[in-house]
Amino acid sequence: MSHGIWEFYDITAEGATERQDGHGIRPWIEFHDDGTATGSYGCATFRVNAELRSTKLALGEEVGTPPPTPSPRGPYTLCTSSADKPYVDQNEHSLKRFLRGPLTITRKPPEKPTVPGRPVRHDEIVLKNERGESATASPVMFDGxxxxxxxxxxxxxxxxxxxxxxxxxxxxxxxxxxxxxxxxxxxxxxxxxxxxxxxxxxxxxxxxxxxxxxxxxxxxxxxxxxxxxxxxxxxxxxxxxxxxxxxxxxxxxxxxxxxxxxxx
CATH class of the missing domain: 2.40.128.270 (Lipocalin)
Structure with missing residues (x-):
């Protein structure tokens, strides 16, 4: 997980699974050699301290200036819709809450794509926190x-x-x-x-x-x-x-x- 960009698909808490991706929103995280991680909770971007080992991850407080939002934006996403702001805020809050505190990392078996034309998902990981909640993440870009x-x-x-x-x-x-x-x-x-x-x-x-x-x-x-x-x-x-x-x-x-x- 130390290389590349990882996107979050879902969060499972109290037996219920919330999708994190959809309608142009794809939360992601990227780790850097200076001990920080940058990414997006969905719409809002962040930069935090990060301690990453082979099977453990801990994200700290926000530091410095977060990365800018990519420009130009797509034609429409939930990030540009005032009507969908409560939904966006809830998803971002859920991911922020999940990522705070110690996390363990395990591998997940490959999964077939749900959209025609996309390659099979592989190298997915499952993150779990001390409350028993879990999140699935997959690499967006690989080393080669x-x-x-x-x-x-x-x-x-x-x-x-x-x-x-x-x-x-x-x-x-x-x-x-x-x-x-x-x-x-x-x-x-x-x-x-x-x-x-x-x-x-x-x-x-x-x-x-x-x-x-x-x-x-x-x-x-x-x-x-x-x-x-x-x-x-x-x-x-x-x-x-x-x-x-x-x-x-x-x-x-x-x-x-x-x-x-x-x-x-």
Whole structure:
């Protein structure tokens, strides 16, 4: 748990389970080498002292300035709705309360995804406090992310499933530290900005580096992916088996799924 970003799915207390993720809200935590952890309770961000061992975790008082909220925000989340503020406040209060005090860490077996197009959940952990309450967390990004190649497999705008016709060698994304993604979108090489913050990634400024004349299907793939990467913020999750980026909420969402392969 000492590396990467972890998101919280639920909290179980007194026999009842409360979902923590949904409608654009994905609470998360990231641990740093200076003994602190940053993250989000759902909408509000935080920075706290953190003592982490293999099977134990203790979060302390808030320190310094919390990380900024990613910008630009998505089109709608519960964070922007005054009508949903009581629901948001309750969820954040539950997570804050749960995280205070000593916690134990255990592993959880893999779980199949509930949304089509997303990879299987793996490496989930269960945190438990001294009151017998528990929370489930899963990594958002893994250690080998920046050495893995991601090939687009299908795009799901709402209930439509669209595949890609380009050959594997002409269709892939390589993410790099520092907020850059390069690769090919169907024919030509490209680069774009990819700014990661918590559970979100903001793509902008895609541009073609080469300008070859492409066959029709390749050109269609390229045009579609340039639009997907043009000044849009997505929720994301990446693993050794695949990656997805998503805008909106299932089933009225737009989800792009990738296959993970070794990078040459």
């Amino acid at each position: 992310f920046f050495t893995t190649r991601y090939r687009p497999k299908e795009f799901r705008p709402e209930d439509t499933v669209l595949g890609f016709d380009s050959a594997d060698e002409d269709l892939y994304l390589d993410f790099h530290p520092g907020g850059v993604v390069t690769g090919k979108l169907g024919c030509n090489a490209f680069s774009a900005a990819a700014e990661f913050s918590g559970t979100s990634v903001y793509f902008h400024g895609p541009k073609l580096i080469t300008h070859r004349t492409c066959p029709g299907p390749n050109s269609a793939d390229e045009h579609r992916l340039l639009g997907i990467l043009d000044a849009k913020r997505y929720e994301y999750k990446a693993s050794e088996s695949g990656m997805w980026v998503e805008r909106g909420f299932y089933p009225d969402n737009a989800l792009l799924s990738f296959e993970a392969v070794p990078r040459p």
